[in-house]
Amino acid sequence: MAVNRFVLNNISYHGSGAIKEIPGELERRGYKKAFVCSDPDLVKFGVVAKVTDLLDEAGIAWELYSEIKPNPTIKNVQDGVEAYKASGADCIVTIGGGSSMDTAKGIGIIVAVPTTAGTAAEVTINYVITDPEKVRKFVCVDVNDIPDVAVVDPDMMASMPAGLTAATGMDALTHAIEGYTTQGAWELSDMFHYKAIQLISKHLRDAVAEARSGVPGSGREGMALAQYIAGMGFSNVGLGIDHAMAHTLSAHYDTPHGVACAMLLPVAMEYNKRGRNLRSYWERPAQTATTRPPTPPSPRCGSSPPTSTSSPRATAWLRRTSTSWPTTPSPTPASRATRARPTTPPSWSCSAR
Numbered sequence: 001m002a003v004n005r006f007v008l009n010n011i012s013y014h015g016s017g018a019i020k021e022i023p024g025e026l027e028r029r030g031y032k033k034a035f036v037c038s039d040p041d042l043v044k045f046g047v048v049a050k051v052t053d054l055l056d057e058a059g060i061a062w063e064l065y066s067e068i069k070p071n072p073t074i075k076n077v078q079d080g081v082e083a084y085k086a087s088g089a090d091c092i093v094t095i096g097g098g099s100s101m102d103t104a105k106g107i108g109i110i111v112a113v114p115t116t117a118g119t120a121a122e123v124t125i126n127y128v129i130t131d132p133e134k135v136r137k138f139v140c141v142d143v144n145d146i147p148d149v150a151v152v153d154p155d156m157m158a159s160m161p162a163g164l165t166a167a168t169g170m171d172a173l174t175h176a177i178e179g180y181t182t183q184g185a186w187e188l189s190d191m192f193h194y195k196a197i198q199l200i201s202k203h204l205r206d207a208v209a210e211a212r213s214g215v216p217g218s219g220r221e222g223m224a225l226a227q228y229i230a231g232m233g234f235s236n237v238g239l240g241i242d243h244a245m246a247h248t249l250s251a252h253y254d255t256p257h258g259v260a261c262a263m264l265l266p267v268a269m270e271y272n273k274r275g276r277n278l279r280s281y282w283e284r285p286a287q288t289a290t291t292r293p294p295t296p297p298s299p300r301c302g303s304s305p306p307t308s309t310s311s312p313r314a315t316a317w318l319r320r321t322s323t324s325w326p327t328t329p330s331p332t333p334a335s336r337a338t339r340a341r342p343t344t345p346p347s348w349s350c351s352a353r
Helices: 018-028 040-044 049-058 074-087 098-107 162-181 187-213 218-237 241-253 257-276 278-282 312-322
Strands: 011-014 033-037 061-065 091-096 111-114 126-131 136-141 149-152
Touching: 011 018, 011 218, 018 049, 018 091, 018 111, 018 149, 033 049, 033 074, 033 098, 049 061, 061 074, 074 098, 074 126, 091 098, 098 111, 098 126, 126 241, 136 241, 149 218, 162 187, 162 218, 162 241, 162 257, 187 218, 241 257
Parallel strands: 011 149, 033 061, 033 091, 091 111, 111 149
Antiparallel strands: 126 136
């Protein structure tokens, strides 16, 4: 069996009222002043105050940094680093969705409090930054990027409108599906992705309905847990072609990440099923080196399918990626531990929040 690494938060808290644990976590670590990162809207609507009020009660000094932009850029992170140094703070607490947490990860993060149920940035070892000059988004991956403490409190997600609830929920579903089909997947990651898909299927519609009605319920709490579970898995095994294309779409058109993932998910799933059939390969019984099919190219960011399927380039591309790839699912799935594995490691070039 290959050696697989798995990285998770040191500590995570879940459930209504979980934010009350933040002051104690900072005090136990000896921190005196927090650099609080969040976006202007969350400050305006009093979401950030739910945490800073707790810091005040505990006598912990803090300074607010709210220069957070959607799809944060290199300059946003650089400005944040300078603001952190100038603040004299000795720890960072971030409150928000993927953009706030990705910015804070670029600065250096301790405690993450998500306000959306989708990105799972509070439990991942990567963050996504936009390079406007080259019109691209790139993924920074490092085990030091994961927050020490994740505080997943569904009450902090109460301000999400229905559209954002749906978009971030589809981002979480995409994480779970791609994490299951990626070449790096194995038994431990499967466990998380299976459960995440189950919970999202059960709770996402209810969460959207609750956002529309303004009446909280089990949907929001279920999605808070589901997206975190998906993050526990995909952070450690990577993602695939949906996120590769979604990042490009966001870089060129500033499309919200969850919306881009949702738009591309049916196409990506159909493509994987017809042209790559990744999971079918993994579920075939172990084969000897003389009978195993050649390793197919991994779905990296630079090998996305052509926009037109009728062009000569598209014909050649489809032929190159499908002829050596098994297309008939195995009727009896084998344990991942006994399956033949490609000799090349999984690509991280497409992994993302």
